[in-house]
Amino acid sequence: MVLDDLGSSLRGTLDSLRGKSRIDEEDVEEVVKEIQRSLLQADVDVSLVMALSDSIKERALEEEPPGGTTARDHVLRIVYEELVDLVGESTELPLEEQTIMLAGLQGSGKTTTAAKMAWWFSKKGLRPAVIQTDTFRPGAYEQAEQMCERAEVDFYGDPDEDDPVKIAREGLEATEDADVRIVDTAGRHALEADLIDEIEEIEATVQPDRSLLVLDAAIGQGAKDQAQQFEDSVGIDGVVITKLDGTAKGGGALTAVNETDSTIAFLGSGETVQDIERFEPDGFISRLLGMGDLKQLTERV
Amino acid sequence: KAKSAVRGRVVIEEEDLEDPLWELEMALLESDVEMSVAEAILDQIRTELVGQERKFTESTGDLVDEALRDALLSVIGVGQFDFDRRVTEAEKPLVIVFTGINGVGKTTSIAKLANYLDERGFSSVIANGDTYRAGANEQMREHAETLDTKLIAHEQGGDPAAVIYDAVEYAEANDVDVVLGDTAGRLHTSDDLMEQLAKIDRVVDPDMTLFVDEAVAGQDAVNRAREFDDAAEIDGAILTKADADSQGGAAISVAYVTGKPILFLGTGQGYDDLQRFDPEELVDDLLGLE
Ligand SMILES: Nc1nc2c(ncn2[C@@H]2O[C@H](COP(=O)(O)OP(=O)(O)OP(=O)(O)O)[C@@H](O)[C@H]2O)c(=O)[nH]1
Ligand SMILES: Nc1nc2c(ncn2[C@@H]2O[C@H](COP(=O)(O)OP(=O)(O)OP(=O)(O)O)[C@@H](O)[C@H]2O)c(=O)[nH]1
Ligand SMILES: [Mg+2]
Ligand SMILES: [Mg+2]
Numbered sequence: 001m002v003l004d005d006l007g008s009s010l011r012g013t014l015d016s017l018r019g020k021s022r023i024d025e026e027d028v029e030e031v032v033k034e035i036q037r038s039l040l041q042a043d044v045d046v047s048l049v050m051a052l053s054d055s056i057k058e059r060a061l062e063e064e065p066p067g068g069t070t071a072r073d074h075v076l077r078i079v080y081e082e083l084v085d086l087v088g089e090s091t092e093l094p095l096e097e098q099t100i101m102l103a104g105l106q107g108s109g110k111t112t113t114a115a116k117m118a119w120w121f122s123k124k125g126l127r128p129a130v131i132q133t134d135t136f137r138p139g140a141y142e143q144a145e146q147m148c149e150r151a152e153v154d155f156y157g158d159p160d161e162d163d164p165v166k167i168a169r170e171g172l173e174a175t176e177d178a179d180v181r182i183v184d185t186a187g188r189h190a191l192e193a194d195l196i197d198e199i200e201e202i203e204a205t206v207q208p209d210r211s212l213l214v215l216d217a218a219i220g221q222g223a224k225d226q227a228q229q230f231e232d233s234v235g236i237d238g239v240v241i242t243k244l245d246g247t248a249k250g251g252g253a254l255t256a257v258n259e260t261d262s263t264i265a266f267l268g269s270g271e272t273v274q275d276i277e278r279f280e281p282d283g284f285i286s287r288l289l290g291m292g293d294l295k296q297l298t299e300r301v
Numbered sequence: 302k303a304k305s306a307v308r309g310r311v312v313i314e315e316e317d318l319e320d321p322l323w324e325l326e327m328a329l330l331e332s333d334v335e336m337s338v339a340e341a342i343l344d345q346i347r348t349e350l351v352g353q354e355r356k357f358t359e360s361t362g363d364l365v366d367e368a369l370r371d372a373l374l375s376v377i378g379v380g381q382f383d384f385d386r387r388v389t390e391a392e393k394p395l396v397i398v399f400t401g402i403n404g405v406g407k408t409t410s411i412a413k414l415a416n417y418l419d420e421r422g423f424s425s426v427i428a429n430g431d432t433y434r435a436g437a438n439e440q441m442r443e444h445a446e447t448l449d450t451k452l453i454a455h456e457q458g459g460d461p462a463a464v465i466y467d468a469v470e471y472a473e474a475n476d477v478d479v480v481l482g483d484t485a486g487r488l489h490t491s492d493d494l495m496e497q498l499a500k501i502d503r504v505v506d507p508d509m510t511l512f513v514d515e516a517v518a519g520q521d522a523v524n525r526a527r528e529f530d531d532a533a534e535i536d537g538a539i540l541t542k543a544d545a546d547s548q549g550g551a552a553i554s555v556a557y558v559t560g561k562p563i564l565f566l567g568t569g570q571g572y573d574d575l576q577r578f579d580p581e582e583l584v585d586d587l588l589g590l591e
Contacts, residue, residue, distance in 0.1 A: 043519035107404030138443035143436025189545035220333035220519025222546045246488040248521035
């Protein structure tokens with residue numbers, strides 16, 4: 001097992017403030033530095049980290065801590081609030097008829113997520129269907145078909161068709177009975193102009209109620225440009241973070257949320273269709289900073 | 302000090318380096334070099350430069366840049382070997398097993414490598430050791446058919462070591478040069494799956510283990526490289542999706558923690574999108590970024 005050592009220095013720095021009731025500039029500098037480290041090690045965009053830490057510093061020095069609050073809890077609460085402000089609540093997903101399109105880089109987990117989301121909606125009592133429009137990746141059709149079998153949900157695809165736009169159109173017709181239609185797309189990245197054009201066409205045909213960007217928890221600083229491109233092309237309403245069962249902190253999702261002005265919808269933490277949960281800010285922020293039960297700590301304030 | 306001033310030289314003090322090194326650290330982080338790796342590299346530069354004399358005409362920043370270039374090259378140039386020659390000289394069949402986390406591009410890289418070997422006159426057989434993921438057999442079969450390469454595959458749920466073992470026997474019986482053994486993607490946090498990987502390594506005892514990771518990976522690249530190297534010692538790495546990312550600091554992280562060379566870059570989804578890795582080119586790219 002990999003030891004989760006990140007954040008321990010942040011904890012240490014904050015602990016050194018434990019007894020203090022007043023905080024001076026030097027203390028703040030030190031805490032802010034540790035927060036920067038934690039966020040950078042979590043793959044949050046460098047310029048976003050700097051902007052965040054600037055406002056944390058400013059508030060920590062200017063705001064008067066509420067009576068009886070230690071300096072440590074004061075700073076901690078500000079950090080927490082700034083991050084909650086940025087990630088917001090979970091992407092709104094009304095339990096009603098809708099079409100959702102998934103987009104993202106190659107191998108980020110779109111097809112797996114499509115089946116997982118379908119499973120999730122079926123547990124909520126809705127009837128979902130997955131439409132596979134990936135005509136490029138070998139075995140994509142069979143993969144989606146088998147995952148949907150495991151999720152016990154409807155599936156549409158056409159292994160003999162090579163036009164994804166046509167599959168999308170025919171898939172919508174074929175799955176008319178479904179309440180929630182989840183459209184999977186082939187992997188692509190921001191620099192592949194032809195594939196970006198392609199997803200714009202799929203989007204125009206599908207006219208999804210929501211487009212979700214599926215991001216690997218381990219994505220690095222490239223998350224910013226990628227998210228920007230997908231936002232420009234199809235408009236991103238929410239982010240799904242996958243592979244959180246590893247050690248990556250998922251800070252790229254924070255960057256993407258900031259870049260697309262969206263929120264986080266789902267978290268993926270395994271390869272089976274049940275390994276999905278709705279996003280919940282507290283756990284995610286605790287993970288980013290490498291600290292447990294942050295919310296509880298801040299609620300005391 | 303006075304003496305050196307007379308000669309038009311100054312001694313570099315630690316504080317002269319503070320700003321340029323901080324800027325460098327940010328630049329390295331922006332390029333996805335892992336933090337502890339970046340710090341180790343900067344420490345090396347600091348030790349090297351503090352106390353050195355420089356001419357009045359040289360700026361400390363230039364000296365730092367030069368030292369960084371050398372430091373990066375020594376990290377990324379580690380253990381480079383001529384892959385083609387290794388294949389040529391190896392006793393046949395040469396057995397290569399591919400490892401790595403989910404979705405990084407192992408299967409696609411195997412297909413590309415089968416094509417690469419074919420272009421150089423080597424025959425290969427692919428073993429689909431991914432007996433787990435949905436659609437894995439179909440994916441590999443389509444690649445093998447397109448490339449006209451022999452594929453050994455078992456039913457889903459079968460023993461991955463047995464599949465690769467079968468392919469080795471096939472290669473021995475049919476004079477095939479190279480066995481390319483795929484494995485299912487796994488995260489390094491899964492003890493069971495990492496133990497399974499170690500078992501494949503023991504049973505198959507490959508001549509070469511290639512770790513596949515993606516150029517878009519961030520700070521986590523060191524964790525997984527270290528854990529995979531521990532479970533089944535790697536001989537080199539392939540960095541995929543280099544076309545999606547101009548940074549490539551993950552290459553530095555992987556080479557630093559494993560001490561093993563990056564051998565190939567994946568630069569797209571086509572069979573030809575596989576390049577021999579050039580350390581100097583990567584360092585130039587990295588430095589050009591600042
Ligand atoms: N451990 C783990 N693996 C995941 C998770 N989500 C997806 N995967 C795995 O990641 C790999 C890639 O997933 P896919 O669903 O094929 O990704 P994709 O985005 O559809 O890939 P392309 O269609 O090729 O772009 C597969 O091995 C999945 O089983 C997750 O949350 N945890
Ligand atoms: N742009 C780009 N895409 C790549 C590259 N290499 C692989 N891919 C794509 O990445 C996705 C995942 O590739 P796979 O080869 O299935 O990855 P894998 O590691 O075998 O995945 P699992 O077996 O599920 O763990 C596919 O869509 C590939 O086409 C590359 O160098 N560049
Ligand atoms: Mg897919
Ligand atoms: Mg594979």
